[in-house]
Amino acid sequence: MGKHFTAADYVIFALLLAASIGIGLYHALSGGRQRTTQEFLLADRSMSCLPISLSLLASFQSAVAIIGVPAEVYAHGTQYWFIGCAYFLGLLIPAHVFIPVLYKLQLSSAYQYLELRFSKAVRICGTLAFIFQTVVYMGVCVYTPAFALNAATEFELWGSVLATGLVCTLYTTIGGLKAVIWTDVFQTVVMFAGQLAVIVVGVHQTGGVSEVWRKVREGNRIAALDLNPDPTERHTFWTLGVGGVFLMLSLYGVNQAQVQRYLSARTEKEAVRSCYMAFPSLQLSLALSCVMGLVMFALYCGEDHSDKLATSSKDAMVIYFVMDMLQGLPGLPGLFVACLFSAALSTISSAFNSLATVTMEDLVKPHFPAMTEARATLLSKALALSYGLLCMAMAYFTHLMDDSVLQVALKIFGMVGGPVLGLFCLGMFFPWANATGALAGLGTGLALAFWVGIGSIVARGSGARPLPAGCTRTAPRPSGLHRLYSLSYMWYSAFGCFTVILTGLVVSFLTGPMKEEDVTPGTIYPLMGKLVCFLPEHLKKKLCCVTPLGQTVSGIMNKY
Numbered sequence: 001m002g003k004h005f006t007a008a009d010y011v012i013f014a015l016l017l018a019a020s021i022g023i024g025l026y027h028a029l030s031g032g033r034q035r036t037t038q039e040f041l042l043a044d045r046s047m048s049c050l051p052i053s054l055s056l057l058a059s060f061q062s063a064v065a066i067i068g069v070p071a072e073v074y075a076h077g078t079q080y081w082f083i084g085c086a087y088f089l090g091l092l093i094p095a096h097v098f099i100p101v102l103y104k105l106q107l108s109s110a111y112q113y114l115e116l117r118f119s120k121a122v123r124i125c126g127t128l129a130f131i132f133q134t135v136v137y138m139g140v141c142v143y144t145p146a147f148a149l150n151a152a153t154e155f156e157l158w159g160s161v162l163a164t165g166l167v168c169t170l171y172t173t174i175g176g177l178k179a180v181i182w183t184d185v186f187q188t189v190v191m192f193a194g195q196l197a198v199i200v201v202g203v204h205q206t207g208g209v210s211e212v213w214r215k216v217r218e219g220n221r222i223a224a225l226d227l228n229p230d231p232t233e234r235h236t237f238w239t240l241g242v243g244g245v246f247l248m249l250s251l252y253g254v255n256q257a258q259v260q261r262y263l264s265a266r267t268e269k270e271a272v273r274s275c276y277m278a279f280p281s282l283q284l285s286l287a288l289s290c291v292m293g294l295v296m297f298a299l300y301c302g303e304d305h306s307d308k309l310a311t312s313s314k315d316a317m318v319i320y321f322v323m324d325m326l327q328g329l330p331g332l333p334g335l336f337v338a339c340l341f342s343a344a345l346s347t348i349s350s351a352f353n354s355l356a357t358v359t360m361e362d363l364v365k366p367h368f369p370a371m372t373e374a375r376a377t378l379l380s381k382a383l384a385l386s387y388g389l390l391c392m393a394m395a396y397f398t399h400l401m402d403d404s405v406l407q408v409a410l411k412i413f414g415m416v417g418g419p420v421l422g423l424f425c426l427g428m429f430f431p432w433a434n435a436t437g438a439l440a441g442l443g444t445g446l447a448l449a450f451w452v453g454i455g456s457i458v459a460r461g462s463g464a465r466p467l468p469a470g471c472t473r474t475a476p477r478p479s480g481l482h483r484l485y486s487l488s489y490m491w492y493s494a495f496g497c498f499t500v501i502l503t504g505l506v507v508s509f510l511t512g513p514m515k516e517e518d519v520t521p522g523t524i525y526p527l528m529g530k531l532v533c534f535l536p537e538h539l540k541k542k543l544c545c546v547t548p549l550g551q552t553v554s555g556i557m558n559k560y
């Protein structure tokens with residue numbers, strides 16, 4: 001770390017790690033001392049909306065976004081910022097559709113819903129898809145800050161992977177979900193502080209806000225709304241603002257990490273409120289990272305310094321610029337590194353805890369119904385620990401990938417999260433869908449998503465790579481399969497989701513649609529009923545044939 005780090009920097013970085021472990025210790029020794037799975041995995045269902053909302057932000061805001069978004073804006077301008085449009089529906093729909101259904105069912109794992117609605121097999125498939133998605137994503141999260149720091153500074157690569165992994169494993173294993181949520185709060189504040197510091201210093205060094213504005217205008221970095229309907233165009237209003245809604249739904253609607261936070265809320269109202277409160281913090285976070293890219297552009301005028309680095313990665317270049325800007329300002333490099341690690345730690349800890357939860361609730365408990373609470377809690381802790389170790393192994397595989405980290409992460413979310421979102425939509429909005437349809441749908445959705453996702457990587461390797469922004473007009477239009485492979489990664493979630501719904505419905509009707517009396521009450525969201533609320537009562541009843549949500553379901557829950 002040599003020339004970049006002074007004593008003040010080491011102190012700040014060490015404080016972050018120590019405070020995170022401290023919060024873990026506090027929750028290990030206070031409250032119920034993490035002796036039940038209710039406390040360890042669901043924070044005793046006692047959380048209020050403020051910590052939950054910051055934690056919702058932190059779950060999927062990792063160093064990948066902190067580095068990846070400025071890198072994207074530096075290279076291609078602010079078009080990516082339009083993903084902020086997707087946050088409206090991307091949070092409103094979870095708040096008013098997914099939370100009401102999932103919270104009322106008093107679940108512990110989101111995938112329990114799939115058993116209530118379809119069958120045990122569907123639940124297990126949903127769980128396995130989630131585990132796969134999260135384990136791969138975790139690798140990217142741990143590896144990204146370590147790799148970028150190593151390329152731009154003298155930070156030891158595998159040393160930082162180990163530090164992140166071990167600290168995070170420690171406080172997650174001893175402090176449970178309460179520690180995860182409260183460290184998220186603290187780490188989110190550090191994250192904002194680090195980004196803000198870089199922006200302030202950068203604006204100052206450029207010579208003021210108006211100078212920054214002049215330079216990014218001259219450099220063509222402020223993007224106008226791009227309404228090009230071509231689905232292979234990487235970033236347009238449609239791919240970001242509409243495709244992004246499905247990405248957001250798969251993360252904020254049905255992903256276990258987030259659902260677990262909703263379920264840990266004291267009341268349903270607090271859960272809904274936390275979803276609303278996540279909106280401004282998500283927008284703030286997006287704005288900070290986009291502005292950081294702009295400031296960087298103003299200061300370095302689009303120079304490419306990759307020749308000075310051991311890698312051509314734009315992500316490493318961002319770190320190089322930040323460290324260059326902050327040089328000679330003791331404490332600030334440390335704050336920025338703390339910001340990166342905060343972002344990473346808060347994401348990885350959510351991943352450990354949610355992985356431990358689904359493995360326990362969906363894969364282990366159903367086979368050992370007589371397991372004592374003490375033993376189940378011990379096993380949950382062992383699971384959190386093992387996933388922690390697995391995550392460090394995954395970091396190793398990530399270093400074999402060669403793509404912008406932001407794109408890698410969002411591709412994974414789309415390829416696996418999209419089909420899983422489709423499964424929940426199929427169950428909630430279509431009372432006719434049956435378990436066979438759900439399984440066939442999920443299988444088809446995953447297969448198609450992986451075909452397109454892996455196809456895009458292979459096609460790019462064989463020279464069909466889309467040209468960089470600005471050259472797109474002269475690029476030959478991809479044809480045939482290549483056109484499919486060049487589908488914008490921002491559409492992956494929507495593509496997977498609709499494939500599952502369509503296949504699921506067709507197969508359900510072929511194999512005999514579900515009958516009204518066989519559907520578990522409370523598992524359907526009366527979408528039709530809400531859409532046709534102006535129609536007379538008896539017609540509505542015909543259209544949405546199932547028990548309304550308002551009815552409590554404690555009776556049914558005893559059955560399971």
Ligand SMILES: CC(C)(CO)[C@@H](O)C(=O)NCCC(=O)O
Binds near residue numbers: 060063251282406
């Ligand atoms: C998931 C979104 C789009 C939500 O804003 C954003 O946080 C993001 O781009 N995340 C990238 C993945 C990551 O930061 O790990």
Ligand code: NA
Binds near residue numbers: 059061063342347
């Ligand atoms: Na995070």
